[in-house]
């Protein structure tokens with residue numbers, strides 16, 4: 001919509017901090033390539049199983065699954081396993097709810113329009129109370145991370161020969177001629193992982209499930225593909241993923257239509273520069289409108305339709321990949337600051353979505369309607385959290401841990 005109304009590049013004069021919004025693949029490519037260089041892919045992130053046992057229990061009782069709550073815990077646990085060798089939350093309960101509240105609240109606050117950012121002379125007044133809330137949240141996160149790191153240090157001997165991410169960071173805190181990593185740096189690094197990795201990946205799976213419940217033929221086709229490749233006697237494993245092209249296409253289509261970070265993370269021009277004939281003054285913020293690019297009718301046929309087929313190899317968009325090289329689809333950003341967890345993000349979304357769809361049939365509660373509205377924030381959330389009833393498709397033994 002923005003691109004149609006304002007053209008691919010919109011410039012906003014905002015006093016001390018001007019903004020540019022790039023809303024077409026061409027503009028995004030030119031801006032990001034000019035501002036960033038040195039693009040490289042990151043090593044793959046291993047995925048460990050989540051346990052659908054709790055969902056199995058809920059299905060027995062006929063109770064609905066609150067999808068985002070369950071997904072956020074699953075993602076936090078995946079990241080916990082990789083970084084701290086431990087699951088960090090139970091599937092439900094007060095600690096998990098506190099974490100979810102903290103992540104969602106951080107995203108919500110970060111996405112708000114803060115008057116003080118644009119009129120620095122009155123920033124100290126914190127008129128909307130955003131800064132105060134951010135500081136309180138920061139203290140909560142600090143307490144949680146301090147506890148996690150202390151527990152991790154006390155069990156270091158158990159991981160000898162099999163270090164996790166935090167072990168490796170701790171062992172390399174000092175670099176010759178460089179500054180030592182402080183505990184504050186390390187807490188910030190872990191916070192980055194948990195914040196950047198949980199809500200984004202969980203949100204993608206939630207949108208994908210909602211689209212599949214809305215389009216039962218797509219759900220059915222995905223299940224048929226998995227039944228053919230995996231069978232119905234065991235759960236999906238990470239090694240199955242390369243053999244599931246339709247599942248992969250569903251994930252790409254979800255990232256196109258519902259990119260979790262719709263306006264990417266802003267850049268600032270440290271010096272004035274000229275890009276494609278546009279003069280960009282010093283201290284201008286650049287936003288790339290990933291959301292609009294994914295719906296650009298100049299790139300995508302029937303852009304508002306959820307149609308995973310468009311990403312199948314033989315189709316016109318079949319070669320478009322979200323790795324940051326095809327600017328029609330950049331849900332993970334592009335360039336030097338591309339998402340550091342891109343491989344883990346894609347693997348986790350495919351793995352969790354595949355597991356949920358292969359293991360269960362999905363339907364809404366009797367009489368419930370599906371709301372596909374979006375909530376405003378830094379991360380694109382569903383306005384109404386998805387709640388659904390699941391019915392197991394595999395033998396009982398497949399749900400045991």
Ligand code: HEM
Pocket residue numbers: 079192193194196197198200201204259260261264265266331332333334335336337338339340341342344345346349
């Ligand atoms: C579907 C899943 C995900 C999506 C769509 C996503 C998207 C993004 C986007 C758009 C950015 C900004 C890129 C830019 O400015 O060009 C970003 C940055 C980042 N992401 Fe992700 N992300 C996902 C999952 C993850 C995961 C699983 C992790 C880590 C465990 C992670 C860690 C990060 C970090 C650390 C950054 C900051 C990178 C930097 O500034 O150098 N993300 N992500």
